[in-house]
Amino acid sequence: MSDRGRVSFAFPTGPRLFLRRLISHWREQSAIVRTAADWTVLLYIVIPGGLLGGRFYYGFWVDDLPAWSTSIPFMIIPILLVLLLASGGMVLLLLEGDLLFLRQRETWIRAIILRGTIYSLVVTTLKIAAVIGLLLPFIIRGYGLSSEAALSLLILSITCGWSIKLLAHIVKVQRQGWQRWLWQIPAIVVPCGIYLRVVLLWNDYPALLWVAALLFTVVTGLAIRYRLKLRGTFMNDVREDYKQRMKIAALMLRRVLGKPRPTRYKPWIFRRSQLLLSSKEPESRLSAAAIKSLIRNPANLKLYASFTSVSAIAILIVPAGLKWILLLILTSLMANWLFSFWRTFVRDDYIGILPFTKEQKAEAGSRAVPILLMPFSVMCAAVVCFSIYGWWGLILFIPFGAMIGFVVAKVFSTIRLER
Structure with a gap:
């Protein structure tokens, strides 16, 4: 040129x-x-x-x-x-x-x-x-x-x-x-x-x-x-x-405007709406719907994963004598958030048109929250068991984590759910 x-x-x-x-x-x-x-x-x-x-x-x-x-x-x-x-x-x-x-x-x-x-x-x-x-x-x-x-x-x-x-x-x-x-x-x-x-x-x-x-x-x-x-x-x-x-x-x-979610013609997980729970009772179906709702929502899933990661790191760095206590506290915090999510879910307009009684909603919540809480409690229990008991933690973390998650969820279901 x-x-x-x-x-x-x-x-x-x-x-x-x-x-x-x-x-x-x-x-x-x-x-x-x-x-x-x-x-x-x-x-x-x-x-x-x-x-x-x-x-x-x-x-x-x-x-x-x-x-x-x-x-x-x-x-x-x-x-x-x-x-x-x-x-x-x-x-x-x-x-x-x-x-x-x-x-x-x-x-x-x-x-x-x-x-x-x-x-x-x-x-x-x-x-x-x-x-x-x-x-x-x-x-x-x-x-x-x-x-x-x-x-x-x-x-x-x-x-x-x-x-x-x-x-x-x-x-x-x-x-x-x-x-x-x-x-x-x-x-x-x-x-x-x-x-x-x-x-x-x-x-x-x-x-x-x-x-x-x-x-x-x-x-x-x-x-x-x-x-x-x-x-x-x-x-x-x-x-x-x-x-x-x-x-x-x-x-x-970020705090002012919500990020628009991309349009999906099919969910990215559970595409065929397969049954999560073996029981076909109405309470089980409502519980399964709540579980799918949390997993399919990127914001809720990201918050769940973020809190799990931070909790695992916190448990890892505290002294051994405080690990189990911190695990119980963090599991209680996660359970409290999950029950708050459950209350938001059952108060949705779409759920409101379904003929569920208050007792059925409470029963469904007492089934859904322990399932949602279980991955968190098991992963955090794995951090505790491996850092304290070494290879014995490979045997202990699943039963200990499941037991802690189940007990904490049942305690909170008695307090938070209206029957």
């Missing part, structure tokens, strides 16, 4: 166009933040909070560490870092309108993708460095890591985060449906598993952290090269880009 044709564009080169889009992206994100945090919030909340947090952080370096920090095992640190590494995505700053214009200019597309990739990796580096910086007093003073070991942990975390971001992005723009979830295993789970294993071996094999960091760097370089050669994924690139740019807005609106 001649120079006369090139000067007719507002941004005659790909790098200049990317810089313009990057500035627009920053303005867009700052505008979203300003809608929730104006200068008053900054003055009265953010600045005092930052000063107070800075004072606490300085105290962690010069004063004695809190007593609770000494009881937390080192394994929690890499687990937190793994959660950070597996989250987030990449922003390439591609737009839908590029399909009409920039598709004819492959060099411009490559320039935008390359710089967007570098920008995303820089953001990932800053996030990881900030989190490790906050944890640094506990890592060095609490767990006794040297400065060299902390530096190697930082480099390993950054390189692992790079490779995970790139591999996960490549999977997201190339795969859909169940294939995407299947390919997430080599893209995310395997690097996270390697990272976790290497970090736990830092004391015995400190050089292993640098070897793993070099491996992740090589994977990152190969992934960038593959990403630049990738074709036929433009619309998927734009879709993933939009998701990442709207994350802050989605986070702020």
